Amino acid sequence: MSCPHNNNYRDMEDSIHTDFNEDMSYADYLRLDQVLSAQQPLSNQHDEMLFITIHQSSELWLKLAGHELTEAIGNIQNADFGHAFKVISRVKQIFIQLTQSWNILSTLTPVDYLKFRDSLGHSSGFQSYSYRKLEFLLGNKNAKLLKVHQSNDRVYQELNKVLVQPSLYDEVIKVLAKQGLKIDKDALSRDFSQPYQSNTSVLNAWLEVYRNEEQFFELYELAEKLVDIEDAFQQWRFKHMYTVQRIIGNKMGTGGSSGVSFLKKALDISFFPELFELRTHL
Numbered sequence: 001m002s003c004p005h006n007n008n009y010r011d012m013e014d015s016i017h018t019d020f021n022e023d024m025s026y027a028d029y030l031r032l033d034q035v036l037s038a039q040q041p042l043s044n045q046h047d048e049m050l051f052i053t054i055h056q057s058s059e060l061w062l063k064l065a066g067h068e069l070t071e072a073i074g075n076i077q078n079a080d081f082g083h084a085f086k087v088i089s090r091v092k093q094i095f096i097q098l099t100q101s102w103n104i105l106s107t108l109t110p111v112d113y114l115k116f117r118d119s120l121g122h123s124s125g126f127q128s129y130s131y132r133k134l135e136f137l138l139g140n141k142n143a144k145l146l147k148v149h150q151s152n153d154r155v156y157q158e159l160n161k162v163l164v165q166p167s168l169y170d171e172v173i174k175v176l177a178k179q180g181l182k183i184d185k186d187a188l189s190r191d192f193s194q195p196y197q198s199n200t201s202v203l204n205a206w207l208e209v210y211r212n213e214e215q216f217f218e219l220y221e222l223a224e225k226l227v228d229i230e231d232a233f234q235q236w237r238f239k240h241m242y243t244v245q246r247i248i249g250n251k252m253g254t255g256g257s258s259g260v261s262f263l264k265k266a267l268d269i270s271f272f273p274e275l276f277e278l279r280t281h282l
């Protein structure tokens with residue numbers, strides 16, 4: 001039985017603000033006129049709007065993840081593990097959210113996509129600077145990938161800065177040393193623009209942490225949080241590759257790569273290799 005006071009209608013309350021001639025509104029604060037006018041399909045195909053929306057919303061989440069990881073790096077530098085854990089947990093949830101969005105894109109059939117694919121020209125997610133920044137912050141460094149950003153000086157400089165700086169994992173390795181674990185000098189003062197290579201002293205340090213988890217509880221927790229991020233990131237990489245396979249098969253990418261086989265190679269890249277190796281030795 002329905003409530004006698006409810007006639008399926010909610011009345012406005014008198015206290016609700018309605019005059020935004022002078023006052024800042026929701027749309028003003030969020031710059032919604034800018035955000036919501038940025039969906040500009042280049043074809044007249046219905047599904048291009050989904051394609052644009054999924055990319056733009058992903059870009060916002062990637063930007064936020066970069067913002068959070070930068071904070072986490074600062075927290076680790078200041079030995080503020082509590083805040084680092086909080087922020088790293090958020091990054092994991094962002095990646096879970098991003099991975100979920102592939103299910104929406106999977107409703108785009110190969111035939112639908114082909115109807116507007118030519119409109120994309122050579123543009124590709126490969127040129128996503130927020131994504132590249134995130135990979136660099138996490139430690140997957142590759143100077144060659146800066147090339148595609150040469151036409152945008154601001155982005156190029158920003159990515160170059162992150163490329164040469166220590167990654168999240170480089171900072172964590174410094175913490176291992178600060179806490180008295182034996183780390184080789186060349187693992188601490190390496191050329192940070194180079195891809196991180198697994199190091200035996202780092203592996204042994206993590207083994208000591210995992211074998212004495214009560215003594216090194218914070219480091220142990222930090223390590224498991226990093227594993228959470230890599231896990232979530234790899235699921236995004238996998239679902240991207242698999243969705244791409246579902247939509248374009250083995251065609252080349254619009255960015256010029258071999259497509260799915262190029263994306264598959266990224267699945268072999270680990271941000272924190274020793275954290276996975278140590279599991280074999282426990």
Ligand code: HEM
Nearest residue numbers: 054055058124125126128131244253254255256257259266
């Ligand atoms: C129909 C949908 C999609 C297709 C067919 C597709 C295809 C591809 C392909 C083939 C590549 C390799 C580079 C190239 O040659 O273009 C690539 C890279 C990439 N795409 Fe997508 N993609 C799709 C959707 C998305 C979405 C929604 C995002 C979200 C931001 C995204 C982000 C990326 C990123 C970040 C890379 C670089 C990955 C890496 O460096 O390993 N893609 N995509």
